[in-house]
Amino acid sequence: MRQHYIETVTGLPIPIADWFAARGWAPRRHQLEMVAAARAGRHALLVAPTGAGKTLAGFLSTLADLADDPRDGLHTIYVSPLKALATDVQRNLLTPVAEIGLDIRVETRTGDTPSDRKKRQRERPPQILLTTPESLALLISYPDAATMLAGVQTVIVDEIHAFATTKRGDQLALALSRLQAIAPAMRRVGLSATIADPEAYQGWLAPDADAAAVALVTGDPGADPVVEILVIEDRIPWAGHNGRWAARAVMRRLEAAKLAIVFVNTRAVAELVFRDLWAENDQALPIGIHHGSLSVEARRKVEAAMSNGKLRAIVATASLDLGIDWGDVDLVIQMGAPKGSSRLLQRTGRANHRMDEASHAIIVPGNRFEYLESLAAQDAVREHELDQDQFRPGGIDVLAQHIVGCAAAEPFDADELCAEVRSAAPYAGLTRARFDATISFVATGGYSLRAYDRYQRLKQNKDGRWRLSHPRLALQHRLNSGTIVEAVTMNVVYGRGGGRGGGRRFGQVEEWFGGQLRVGDSFMFAGQTLEVTGFDGPDIFVRLGRGDPRVPTYVGGRMPLSTNLAARVRGLFNAPERWAEMPADVHEWLAIQQLRSRLPGLDDLLVETFERDGRHFMVAYGFAGRNAHQTLGMLLTQRMEAAGLQPLGFVGSDYVVAVWSLRPVTDPRPLFSPDVFEEELADWMAASPFLRRAFREVAIIGGLIDRALPGQFKTGKQMSVSSDLIYDVLRRHEPDHLLLSAAWSDARSKLTDIARLGALLDLAQANMVHVTLDRVSPLAVPVLLEVGRERVAGAADSALLIEADALAAEAMRLD
Amino acid sequence: MSVSLSFAGETLVPLACGGLHWPAQQALLVADLHFEKGSAFARRGRFLPPHDSADTLACLIDALELTGATRVFCLGDSFHDAGGPARLPDRPRAALRLLTQSLDWLWITGNHDDDAAAVLGGRVMVEARIGALTLRHEAVPGAPEPELSGHFHPKVAVHIRGRRIVRRCFAVSATKMILPAYGAFTGGLLVDDPAIGAALGGPALAFVAEGDRLLRFPVPMGRIAAE
Structure with missing residues (x-):
């Protein structure tokens, strides 16, 4: 009777219900709904704030099923974006499993798992396997994997919002489609932080992108976070991005907190902010630094220090963004504008993992535009408005890799595989012709000459099934698979070089930075000033140094302002009633702008032109994000060149683009014309x-060239082929090659924000407001202060080389 | 017209394509053609574009037309591997045969291809003495005689205004000149690499032919190997 009663109320078997009761807990509504969805055999997506017991909610139905019907065999696969996260969940899952007294084996399988254990897992699988998309993709490439996977009941995708719009997501979606074919009864479960558009994620998760097949379970909202904007003495600086001016005030806040995370937007800024804070750290609080260029060991050490309570603050980049509960964080500080409300909310969620207590975040705006952006983000968080994620079609390169993986497992039928691939949401729109072209690319390179038919990697059996032509290719595939391609880097090694393993690895810097260092140079890394003592192949040997260091610059890493925050910033310009709550100098800045020029409207393109020091400036307030603005700057200067206006340079920020020239722009509209924009862009991109x-x-990713594996660098033999050389030859001879078109679509979506730029050009035609001024306007000052600090884009390499030669010649002249 | 430099008393003209024109000998020198590198990778399952030999040869023919050279000295590693000549597609094969028949053509043997190119015509030597200069594939450190060689694929990286520009270069010391690799798929080794430093044996300059100019960059001595 009791059993019946409990099961009706909670849907949970007695041992689990008792466990909750013994801990003095009641299962949460969304946890029970997830169990109910499982009982009904439905796919499910759980959207819940941090600290809502999401992980347990994901696993509860598995534990219930295995409690009711204990059995061997792989039951549930859990996929996480981070290796470390899988380790973390193992801890959080093992505790309840042990306390409930369930006989369930839980194991991890990641790139760090030794190969003998991986083999053993395929022979005698655990009931629950914790893994990453990369390791899952590798797992399905083994011929014996199907036996292990055939009985899988559930796959759980954690932090689904971190996957769905990336190539890792493409890879995972393809792996899920394969898994589903091997285990047709498998249920898909997604766990997500709060997202703007759950239905889009339901569609992404579902087989055949059928959102209706996925039950949506929503957790109760947590307490609203408290977001504060740091303002000192009622002032905000004119320029800057990182809030470094506020280091002293930030330090005082850190002293008052138990454990704080200081988020910055790039790795280079992490180094600078760390140094600034250290300079103000009168009490010598233990502060750490964490970013993606540090070695794994260094990162793990900091993470451990954090969860053991040995740190009081940590300066971190997005590498700490995902939901790991490392310690009792009670304060999050965002240095510089957050760029998007979802990101701010996620970072804020790091403070305080108990959902019924408010988490506390402080934004430190870098300049006045960033102040407005911070205010906009604060509003957005208060109103629960999140950024929309940009879903995009799956990458052909990832598909090519998947095809090799499938062939490595067993011969496949092209019709069946095509249908299976299309059941993955990112590939729902894949045409058969493109699928066939991808097979042809995998088989022989996809060249018009068919020169490599005799070396083909895929061969057709008599029954028409495709198989790998040589077992060696499966090994090659496993060594090179994955969708994360790092920039070419050099290792930073502490201590004496020479013999193997001589020093301790600190992490990596990008090769273009490392390549310009000389012995005796100092640079900032891992929060310390390091001095270069020598080089050996890919290794830079360092010791602790002093003096005025350089800071490694890292390509990318800066995320553009979201459209949602951009619209809100425009709203603040047009809401004078809000100006009173702003610091006095921001208020004054806006008021004088209104007097002297115009304020950007809600839906227009304000363009100012004025002269200064013999240069003619044009400043356009597009609010389309830095990528779109930088591309626009290129386009404008190209067109001004053609119009004989003699442009000298441009700079783009998240809010505006500024162009300067020797002759004035009198009619800006034609410069912003959307006509032939695509062609001009194509020419420029091809050369960029x-x-x-x-x-x-x-x-x-597509398997045309090998990843650089450790150790290859030093041989000095040219083992790998530079992708640049291949690119040049392909463009000349095979302009329609599959990989070139794949590179195009990547570059267009990721690097230049073409869609936003297109919308901006249309806006310019429909609603441009041109103001001619006799001098610089208040709003234009921040971007003009950036002039000269940005690298000059567009200048031809040859011209720069000749200039370098001339500079050297001048410096060396003896007269 | 291109700019010449003086090396061991000879007037030599580095070309933008990576070849070296020696007007007094009516000769064009090229190093590390690495013909059929694409198909060498294809055999191992990496399908590089199959156009590298045709591209490399087209550049070579352009350089011959530009300079009017009647002699061609290839400084080794002309094929990426010994099986390369057999894989050479018909059209570049016919073109190459025609060239070796109509010009004074010398293949210096390399570590990749040895004498494999001999089947395509032309003479084969391990090293050659032309005028005052010795031609070989890999520089012999400390050898006193002025020498032209290849093997190392030198390239130079120039940092300017936040950009890093990398070009193939001619690495030149008092008695050694190392030519850049000529082949379409041949990468390079930075000219300040210790391996090249040891081969050059002393202070050196990196020359880059850019359009009709000859740019020169000091080879930094700072990047020495750690003790």
Whole structure:
């Protein structure tokens, strides 16, 4: 009777219900709804704030099922974006499993798992396997994996919002489609932080993108976070991005907190902010630093220090963004504007993992535009408005990799595989012709000459099924698979070089930075000033140094302002009633702008032109994000060149683009014309480093060239082929090649924000407000202060080389 | 017209394509053609574009037309591997045969291809003495005689205004000149790499032919290997 009663109320078996009761807990509504969805055999997406017991909610139905019917065999696969997260969940899952007294084996399988254990897992699988998309993709490439996977009941995708819009998401979606074919009864479960558009994620998770097949379970909202904007003496600086001016005030806040995370937007800024804070750290509080360039060991050490309570604050980048509960964080500080409300909310969620207590975040705006952006983010968080995620079609390079993986497991039928691939949401729109072209690319490179038919990697059996032509290719695939392509880097090694393993690895810097260091140079890394003592192949040997260091610059890492916050910033310009709550100098800045020029409207493009020091400036307030503005700057200068206006340079920020020239722009509208924009852009992109970078990525993911494996660097023999050289040859001879088109679509969506730029050009035609001024306007000051600090884009390499030669010649002249 | 430099008393003209024109000998020198590198990778399952030999050869023919050279000295590693000549597609094969028949053509043997190119015509030597200069594939450190060689694929990286620009270069010391790799798929080794430093044996300059100019960059001595 008691059993019946409990099961009706909670849907949970007695041992689990008793466990909750013994801990003095009641299962939460969304946890029970997840169990109910499982009982009904439905896929499910759980959207809940941090601290809502999401992980347990995901696993509860598995535990219930295995409690009711204990059995061997792989039951549930859990996929996490981070290796470390899988380790963390193992801890959080093992505790309830042990306390409930369930006989369930839980194991991890990641890139760090030794190969003998992986083999053992395929022979005698645990009931619950914790893994990453990369390891899952590798798992399904083994011929014996189907036996292990055939009985899988549930796959749980944690932090689904971190996957769905990326190539890792493409890879995972393809792996899920394969898993579903192997285990047709498998249920898909997604766990997500709060997201703007759950239905889009339901569609992403579902087989055949059928959102209706996925039950949506929503957790109760947590307490609203408290978001504060740091203002000192009623002033905000004119320029800057990182809030470094406020280091002293930030330090005082850190002293008052138990454990704080100081989030910054790039790795280079992390180093600078760390140094600034240290300079103000009178009490010598233990402060750590955490970013993606540090070695794994260094990061794990900091994480451990954090959860053991040995740190009081940590300066971190997005590498700490995902939901790991490392310690009792009670304060989050965001240095510089957050760029998006979802990101701010997620970072804020790091403070205080108990959902019924408010988490506390402080934004430190870097300049006045960023102050408005911070205010906009504060409003958005208060109103629960989140950023929309940009879903995009799956990458052809990832598909090529998947096809090799499938062939490595067993021969496949092209019709069946095509249908299976299309059941993955990112590939729902894949045409058969493109699928066939991808097979042809995998088989022989996809060249018009068919020169490599005799070396083909895929061969057709008599029954028409495709198989790998040589077992060696499966090994090659496993060594090179994955969708994360790192920039070429050099290792920072502490201590004496020479013999193998001589020093301790600190982490990596990008090769273009490392390559310009000389012995005796100092640079900031891992929060310390390091001095270069020598080089050996890919290794830079360092010791502790002093003096005025350089800071490594990292390509990318800056995320553009979200459209949602951009609209809100425009709203603040047009809401004078809000100005009173702003610091006095921001208020005054806006008021004088209104007097002297115009304020940007809700839906227009304000363009100011004025002269200063013999240069003619044009400033356009597009609010389309830095990527779109920088592309626009390129486009404008190109068109001004053609119009004989003699442009000298441009700079783009998240809010505006400024162009300057020797002759004045009198009629800006034609410069912003959307006509032939695509062609001009194509010409420029083809010659730019963007497309080359994108090509390198698709060439590695698509299996055209090998990843640089550790140890290859030093041989000095040219083992790998530079993707740039291949790119040049392909463009000349095979302009329609599959990988070139893949690189194009990547570059367009990721690097230049074409859609936002297109919308901006249309806006310029429909609603441009041009103001001619006799001098610089208040709103234009921040971007003009950036002039000269940005690298000059567009200048031809040849011209720069010749200039470098001339500079050297001048410096060396003896007269 | 391109700019010349003086090396061991000879007037030599580095070309933008990576070749070296020696007007007094009516000769064009090229190093590390690495013909059929694409198909060498294809055999191992990496399908690089199959156009590298045709591209490399087209550049070579352009350089011959530009300079009017009647002699061609290839400084080794002309094929990416010994099986390369057999894989060479018909059209570049015919073109190459025509060239070796109509010009004074010398293949220096390399570590990749040895004498494999011999089947395509032309003479084959391990090293050659032309005028005052010795031609070989890999520089012999400490050898006193002025020498032209290849093997190392030198390239130079120039940092300017936040950009890093990398170009193939001619690495030149008092008695050694190392030519850049000529092949379409040949990468390079930075000219300040210790391996090249040891081969050059002394202070050196990196020359880059850019359009009709000859740019020169000091080879930094700072990047020495750690003790």
